[in-house]
Amino acid sequence: MIGIRAPDFEAMAWKDNDFGKVKLSDYKGKWVVLFFYPADFTFVCPTELEGFAKEQDEFAGKNAAILAVSRDTEYVHKAWLEADSRLKGVRYPMIADRKGEIAAKYGVLNEGTGNARRGLFIIDPDGIIKYVVITDDDVGRSTDETLRVLLALQSGGLCPVNWKPGEENLKVKK
Numbered sequence: 001m002i003g004i005r006a007p008d009f010e011a012m013a014w015k016d017n018d019f020g021k022v023k024l025s026d027y028k029g030k031w032v033v034l035f036f037y038p039a040d041f042t043f044v045c046p047t048e049l050e051g052f053a054k055e056q057d058e059f060a061g062k063n064a065a066i067l068a069v070s071r072d073t074e075y076v077h078k079a080w081l082e083a084d085s086r087l088k089g090v091r092y093p094m095i096a097d098r099k100g101e102i103a104a105k106y107g108v109l110n111e112g113t114g115n116a117r118r119g120l121f122i123i124d125p126d127g128i129i130k131y132v133v134i135t136d137d138d139v140g141r142s143t144d145e146t147l148r149v150l151l152a153l154q155s156g157g158l159c160p161v162n163w164k165p166g167e168e169n170l171k172v173k174k
Contacts, residue, residue: 028126052066115137
């Protein structure tokens with residue numbers, strides 16, 4: 001999926017302490033960190049949502065919006081945020097993908113369980129997918145690595161292994 005236009009979608013979400021629609025195309029001009037997770041009220045998932053919540057201001061400062069997606073309804077998202085104190089800081093939209101259509105468009109629908117797999121996509125301001133990582137349901141993603149990759153993509157240059165912000169990009173000899 002690298003290098004293709006990110007599939008657009010419109011869906012209900014719990015965002016800004018209210019129910020509302022979210023369209024990917026509304027984020028044109030911003031970087032988007034779109035992540036899918038299996039289900040609300042589970043074990044690994046709240047650690048990821050909490051981790052992204054702790055870093056959401058850092059991402060916002062880099063012109064990046066965070067969007068979370070699962071098969072749960074927007075009502076379940078609201079109930080989960082109210083029930084789990086670890087999620088009190090979540091301010092980014094939690095998108096309801098009840099029919100699994102968004103997960104299917106992004107190739108992360110697990111036909112066996114019916115849930116979304118842990119898929120993460122970094123989409124550039126023009127709507128092009130620049131980074132994809134999909135992990136087993138048992139393994140949470142790293143917000144530090146996601147931010148590092150976002151900054152590497154934003155650097156506009158060639159980034160060597162373990163590149164960190166502030167380091168030089170590779171120079172191509174002609």
